[in-house]
Amino acid sequence: MSTSASPVDDLLAAADRQWRTLGVQRGDRLALGTDLRAELEAAQADGLAPAELLGADPAAFARRLAEEAGVERLPPRYGPILAAAFFGAVVALIVGFVLATGLHEAFVAAFDLPRSVHVPVWLAGGGFYAGVAAVTIAGSVFTVRVLLRDAPRIRHTTTRMALLLPPAVAAAVAAAVAFGNALDYPLTPFAIGAEVAIVLVGFLATTVLARRWSITSGGTAEAGGRP
Amino acid sequence: MYRMIAVDDAAERQAQLLRGSLDMCLLALLAAEPAHGYELVRRLDTAGFGAVSYGTVYPLITRLHRLGLVANALEPSPTGPPRKVYRLTDTGHERLSAWREQWIQFAGVVNATLDVKGTSA
Incomplete structure (x- = not known):
């Protein structure tokens, strides 16, 4: 109304x-x-x-x-960009997990650390999952860049995705961990679903933000033909 | 039924013809005398084009302005806020002359063709 x-x-x-x-x-x-x-x-x-x-x-x-x-038109195309980012992230997540697991096993087999060297569990785990996350983000950005190569300002969008997604995903993962910690890490469908949803929402919202940033900055050419 | 189709067809044909010549006619009307947007609509009607909508004329004027063929200036109105009055630029005058020549030549060819068809029918 x-x-x-x-x-x-x-x-x-x-x-x-x-x-x-x-x-x-x-x-x-x-x-x-x-x-x-x-x-x-x-x-x-x-x-x-x-x-x-x-x-x-x-x-x-x-x-x-x-x-x-004759004004410049930059359709946001949020839907296709989110779909491509999600698809790329899922594929890259699987690839990244397999890759990180394979590398971990290869390093364990190849190198025998002396007993005096203690690698904290959080560092080992953090390194492992950070590697998986890096591959996931890279895969997502790459997929958007390739699948939507004809979309206007897509290069700006993927550059901003590469810039924004690492800290945003880190923050989303931290929020998901805090959520799990608050509930004492129950392995219930609700808790796991909520943790996944927190990370997913962070990822998708940041992708939208990156796209919005790319189409609202630097492309404000004046409408030369206004009467 | 047939009559309705014929009327629709004639209207569609008129719209197609208008599409290719309306910008030139707007330039010609503005060359005769500067005008504001909806005054141009009235002039088109008076000239015999029928009801050409403001929704068609205003975007077209926008294009002519973008191309530098028309300029505008705000002029006070006795009835309300100032109105934007459009006039032809020098480039607009040159373009109108070129388009007019082209149109006359084109219309001559079309007329000659139609005459030939008409006599042989």
């Missing part, structure tokens, strides 16, 4: 929604909206109904206007 004060506000809100869907940059949306508001308010003052001016489909009007204005 609309709470806008005027028909002009309603139309501009509908147009802005369409421009967002099309991936029109914020600066361009603002400029297109300002110009359109001035036109519609002037027409309204002359006794013309703004809704009649734009026709029955303001979204189609907004789409046409964005096309004719």
